[in-house]
Amino acid sequence: MKKRVLVLTGGGDCPGLNAVIRAIVKRAAREDDWEVLGSIEAYNGLLRRPYEIVPLNETVTAGIHVKGGTIIGTTNKGNPLKFPVQQADGSWKEVDRSDEKLAALQDLHIDAVISIGGDGSQRISKALYEKGCPIVGVPKTIDNDLSATEMTFGFQTAVQIATEAVDHLVTTAESHSRVMILEVMGRDAGWIALNAAIAGGAEVCLIPEIPYDIDLVKQRVLERYKRRRGFANIVIAEGARAKDGEVVGQLMKEPGYEHIKLGGVGNELMHQLKRAGCDADMRVTILGHIQRGGTPIAFDRVLATQFGVKAFELVLEGKFGQMVSYQNCTITDVSLEAATAAYNFVDPHSYLVQTARGLGMSLGD
Numbered sequence: 418m419k420k421r422v423l424v425l426t427g428g429g430d431c432p433g434l435n436a437v438i439r440a441i442v443k444r445a446a447r448e449d450d451w452e453v454l455g456s457i458e459a460y461n462g463l464l465r466r467p468y469e470i471v472p473l474n475e476t477v478t479a480g481i482h483v484k485g486g487t488i489i490g491t492t493n494k495g496n497p498l499k500f501p502v503q504q505a506d507g508s509w510k511e512v513d514r515s516d517e518k519l520a521a522l523q524d525l526h527i528d529a530v531i532s533i534g535g536d537g538s539q540r541i542s543k544a545l546y547e548k549g550c551p552i553v554g555v556p557k558t559i560d561n562d563l564s565a566t567e568m569t570f571g572f573q574t575a576v577q578i579a580t581e582a583v584d585h586l587v588t589t590a591e592s593h594s595r596v597m598i599l600e601v602m603g604r605d606a607g608w609i610a611l612n613a614a615i616a617g618g619a620e621v622c623l624i625p626e627i628p629y630d631i632d633l634v635k636q637r638v639l640e641r642y643k644r645r646r647g648f649a650n651i652v653i654a655e656g657a658r659a660k661d662g663e664v665v666g667q668l669m670k671e672p673g674y675e676h677i678k679l680g681g682v683g684n685e686l687m688h689q690l691k692r693a694g695c696d697a698d699m700r701v702t703i704l705g706h707i708q709r710g711g712t713p714i715a716f717d718r719v720l721a722t723q724f725g726v727k728a729f730e731l732v733l734e735g736k737f738g739q740m741v742s743y744q745n746c747t748i749t750d751v752s753l754e755a756a757t758a759a760y761n762f763v764d765p766h767s768y769l770v771q772t773a774r775g776l777g778m779s780l781g782d
Contacts, residue, residue: 418526419450419451419452420450420451420452420528420529421451421452421453421454421525421526421527421528421529422441422445422451422452422453422454422527422528422529422530422531422729422732423453423454423455423456423463423470423522423525423527423529423530423531424438424441424453424454424455424456424473424489424530424531424533425455425456425459425460425462425489425530425531425532425533426438426459426487426489426490426491426533426534426557427459427460427491427492427493427495427532427533427534427535427537427538427541428459428491428493428534428535428537428538428557428558429491429493429535429558429559429709430485430486430487430491430709430710431557431558431559431570431571431709432485432559432570432571432574432575432709432710432711432712432713432714432717433557433570433571433574433713433717433718433720433721434486434487434491434533434557434571434721435478435481435482435484435485435486435487435488436481436482436570436713436717436718436721436722436725437533437555437557437570437721437722437724437725437728438455438473438478438481438487438488438489438533438725439478439479439481439482439722439725440482440721440722440723440724440725440726440729441453441473441531441725441726441728441729442473442474442475442477442478443475443478443726444725444726444729444730445729446474446475448733452472452474453472453473453474454470454471454472454473454525454527455470455471455472455473455488455489456469456470456489457469457470457471457489457490458489458490458491458492458495459490459491459492459495459534459538460495460496460497460518460541461492461495462489463497463518463521463522463525464495464497464500464514464517464518464521468521468525470525471489473489482713482718482721482722483712483713483718484712485709485710485711485712485713486710493537494671496537496541497513497514497515497517497518497541497545498513498514498515498541498544498545499511499512499513500512500513500514515544515545515548516548518545518550519545519548519549519550522550528551529551529552529553529732529737530545530550530551530552530553531552531553531554531555531728531729531732532552532553532554532555533554533555533557534554534555534556534557535556535557535558535560535562535563535569536558536562536563536757536760538554538557539554539556539563539740539753539756539757540757542554542740542753543738543753543754543756543757546737546738546753550737551732551735551737552737552738552753553728553731553732553736553737553739553740553741554728554739554740554741554753554756555724555725555728555740555741556569556724556740556741556742556756557569557570557571558571558572559571559572559574559575559602559609559708559709560572560602560603560604560605560606560608560609561606561608561609561761562605562606562608562760562761562762563756563761564758564759564760564761565740565742565751565755565756565757565758565759566740566741566742566743566744566751566756567742567743567744567745568720568743569743570713570717570718570720570721570724571709571713571717571721572608572609572717573714573716573717574711574712574713574714574716574717575601575602575609575708575709576608576609576612576613576616577714578704578707578708578711579599579601579609579610579612579613579617579652579704579708580612580613580616580617582599582601582613582617582702582704582707583599583613583614583616583617583618583619583650583652584617586599586650586702587617587618587650590648590649590650591648593648593698594646594647594648594698595648595697595698595699595700596638596648596649596650596651596687596690596695596697596698596699596700597648597649597650597651597699597700597702598651598653598683598686598687598699598700598701598702599613599619599650599651599652599653599683599702599704600653600654600655600680600681600682600683600701600702600703600704601613601652601653601654601655601704601708602654602655602704602705602708602709603624603625603654603655603656603657604625604655604656604679605625605656605760605762606624606625606626606654606656606760606761606762606763607622607623607624607625607626607627607654607656607657607763608761608763609654609708610622610623610624610652610653610654610657611624611763611769611770611773612769613652614652614773614778615769615772615773615776615778617650617652618650619650619651619652619778620637620638620641620649620650620651620777620778620779621634621637621638621649621650621651621652621778621779621780621781622651622652622653622773622778622779622780623651623652623653623654623657623686623780623781624653624654624656624657624763624780625654625656625657625658625664625762626762626763626764626765627765627780627781627782628657628658628659628660628661628662628781628782629657629658629659629660629780629781629782630659630660630781630782631659631686631689631690631693631781632693633779633781633782634651634686634690634779634781635690635693635694635695636779637649637779638651638690638695638697639695639697642697647697649697651686653682653683653686654682655679655680655682656679656682657682658682659689664677664679664682665679665680665681665682665685666678666679666680666681667680680703680705681703683701683702683703684701686701687699687701720743723743723748724741724743724748727741727748727750728741731750736750738752738753738754739751739752739753740752740753740756742756
């Protein structure tokens with residue numbers, strides 16, 4: 418009987434997920450004694466009855482590296498350690514179903530698991546590894562917020578999409594003498610916003626790591642209107658906030674998804690500027706999930722493919738409890754403990770921030 422590796426994708430979707438899956442399958446195909454299976458919607462495929470497990474071979478995965486999303490589905494509501502279960506009275510309760518998940522692996526004769534996901538997913542991977550699960554992690558996040566890897570696939574595609582949005586908004590801002598505010602993703606880290614702002618030539622960039630002073634933002638905007646006509650472009654991360662202010666979002670009450678759903682900070686910034694006395698004509702664009710979808714750019718396809726090959730080779734070596742990592746322009750691995758030890762914030766003193774300041778860009782401080 419062939420050995421089996423189970424692949425799953427968890428958390429938000431991301432350009433490059435399919436490229437990882439394809440790479441795992443193609444690398445495994447070079448070994449005569451291995452087969453690859455996929456779990457539908459992360460761990461949910463193991464926890465449902467009947468199991469939602471599908472075979473993954475070279476025929477199934479042919480050509481998927483150019484497609485966005487993931488062919489095996491994903492979810493951010495299926496944490497087996499805190500799984501939402503509806504009670505008889507209609508209420509919901511979080512239940513630890515990790516033992517059930519481990520039993521399912523034995524029942525299906527799974528020899529290894531490759532979990533492709535971000536910070537939350539890899540924290541789950543670490544907890545499951547500590548319970549005896551033979552698991553390997555692959556980092557995935559468009560926010561680039563995992564500190565144990567210098568780059569995550571999907572990030573560069575998200576930056577490219579955001580940069581193209583800035584490019585489009587510059588021309589309409591100039592044509593109408595407007596302030597165009599672009600809201601991009603970035604709950605706690607401003608990597609997408611900062612990179613897109615520099616690449617697109619924005620005048621202002623506001624990120625979660627640097628709370629902004631609305632009067633300084635107004636001042637920078639008004640400088641663009643010293644002539645009779647002017648225009649300005651602002652890029653703001655969804656998790657940015659004013660000094661002494663709060664993030665803008667809505668508390669979600671969906672079972673298994675109880676957290677603040679960010680969004681709307683772009684409109685809030687516009688209202689703040691108007692209240693501060695900025696009378697420029699302003700418009701807001703919220704890019705949203707457009708950053709998550711579509712065809713991954715070449716860089717992300719290559720990085721995702723490297724991650725997939727490396728992940729399966731870690732399985733072959735029996736190096737469980739590790740996560741694939743990109744460091745110093747090479748592919749390596751780190752422990753899941755190290756991978757989840759620290760969050761990858763934008764350092765306000767980094768050269769990237771210095772570059773923005775050197776260009777005269779306002780960061781709101």
